[in-house]
Amino acid sequence: MEYFTYESELRLLCCRICQTMVTRKQVKLHLRSAPHSLNIQEIRLAQEWASKHDIFEGQLEAHVNLPPRPNDAxxxxxxxxxxxxxxxxxxxxxxxxxxxxxxxxxxxxxxxxxxxxxxxxxxxxxxxxxxxxxxxxxxxxxxxxxxxxxxxxxxxxxxxxxxxxxxxxxxNLEQSRAQDNESQAALQRAIDAFQSKGKDIRSREAERIDEENDFTAPNPWLRRLGSAVHLKDFSGKKDFLRGLIAMEYEVDPDDPDKSDDAQLRFIHIAFDRLVNHAKAVITSDIVFYTRCWRR
Incomplete structure (x- = not known):
């Protein structure tokens, strides 16, 4: 949960921001107050999440039932x-x-x-x-x-x-903090090394598109278009491109207000006009190479 952590030993919720314990009855009031100031929908989601855990109902109940904490804990x-x-x-x-x-x-x-x-x-x-x-x-x-x-x-x-x-x-809290900081630093170094290795691998994969051999060399058509150089700029953005392709837009040229994206709607209309114009120019099923490059 982005607002609380569940402390099973204490049967309480702890606010991640305020760093104080919260009982089940206090969830709504706590999230409505500053610094959270959440709306009722977000609060209901938090209450639904809290209902799945064994939590004290009120603060007095927690005070009465929780045993004294050892001072060396x-x-x-x-x-x-x-x-x-x-x-x-x-x-x-x-x-x-x-x-x-x-x-x-x-x-x-x-x-x-x-x-x-x-x-x-x-x-x-x-x-x-x-x-x-x-x-x-x-x-x-x-x-x-x-x-x-x-x-x-x-x-x-x-x-x-x-x-x-x-x-x-x-x-010795200072020693414990130093050990925790060292552990966090070692973990961060491992993450940085892993990300750097992955970035290096993606970079080498992107360069392969320009390698010319019998298996990977672009054909004359792609070389003429400059696709190899163009696609190289999109290396590492495959997920972003897939997301754009997967987006579903409602495009209604007769009613611009119903379109999800006005700019995308105009692009679709222009593309449809281009396709229709191309259909009118093409007189046969075969498009000659010279016609493709006619300006």
Whole structure:
């Protein structure tokens, strides 16, 4: 589908342009809005395509049923490159027996993470106003229940399930990107080499029409017409010429408005007149060579 990719693991659609997830109910509204602004016919085709896949009906259903994504899982490729510089909450309650936090909250600003800790975990450093010395700032970082430098993504722009979540913890994304870029470059080099080889073969085939031997040399009639040189210019355009020949035009000289192509209609009319004139000139079934070249 040119607008969406189907993410079977998540049971969601991902917009190729916006790089956000879409549920079944959101397809129409998403495609009607910018930057798509599609008409109803195109939207119906997209909805028909979406109906063939197992997709969550609504955003709340997806939020309730999707399990938490492991923080060491690779980024979801359809959502684009993950954000960097996030802050992950690592608050551990005093009565907890675990040494790791189970809070999935990820923020992008220190102010937000402090607000989350105060509201959700009832934790506050009781910082006073004014500028703090560097030693106190370092102590704050070391004793703070959060972790910086987090890579993050989000499924939806807003609403249920739009929270940020951590991805690629412990993974070297730069190395992975470098390997992907190298793979893409190698693939592109192979494609370029294949296309260059094909172009070289077509070029050699086009030159064969001028080779004069017992089997391929044009006869005197084609040489007189210059067909060999003329056809050489159409090398590599066989599919284009076949398409022109295969086109079906409705030509009605009595009603120009019904013609598919006005210029082609006039060409057909002129050609018909030329044929009729040639029929009037020819008086026998044999056309002499000198008459063919009479000007």
């Amino acid at each position: 690779p980024p979801i490729a359809a959502l684009g490159p993950p954000g960097t510089g996030g802050i992950r909450c690592e608050f551990i309650p005093e009565r907890s027996t675990s040494s790791q936090s189970d809070c999935p909250y990820v923020g992008t600003e220190l102010r937000r993470i402090r607000e989350h800790l105060r509201v959700k975990h009832n934790w506050d450093m009781e910082l006073k106003g004014g500028r703090r010395p560097a030693a106190m700032t370092d102590e704050e970082r070391s004793n703070s229940p959060w972790r910086t430098g987090v890579c993050y993504q989000r499924l939806f722009f807003s609403g249920p399930g739009s929270e940020l979540f951590e991805v690629a913890r412990g993974l």
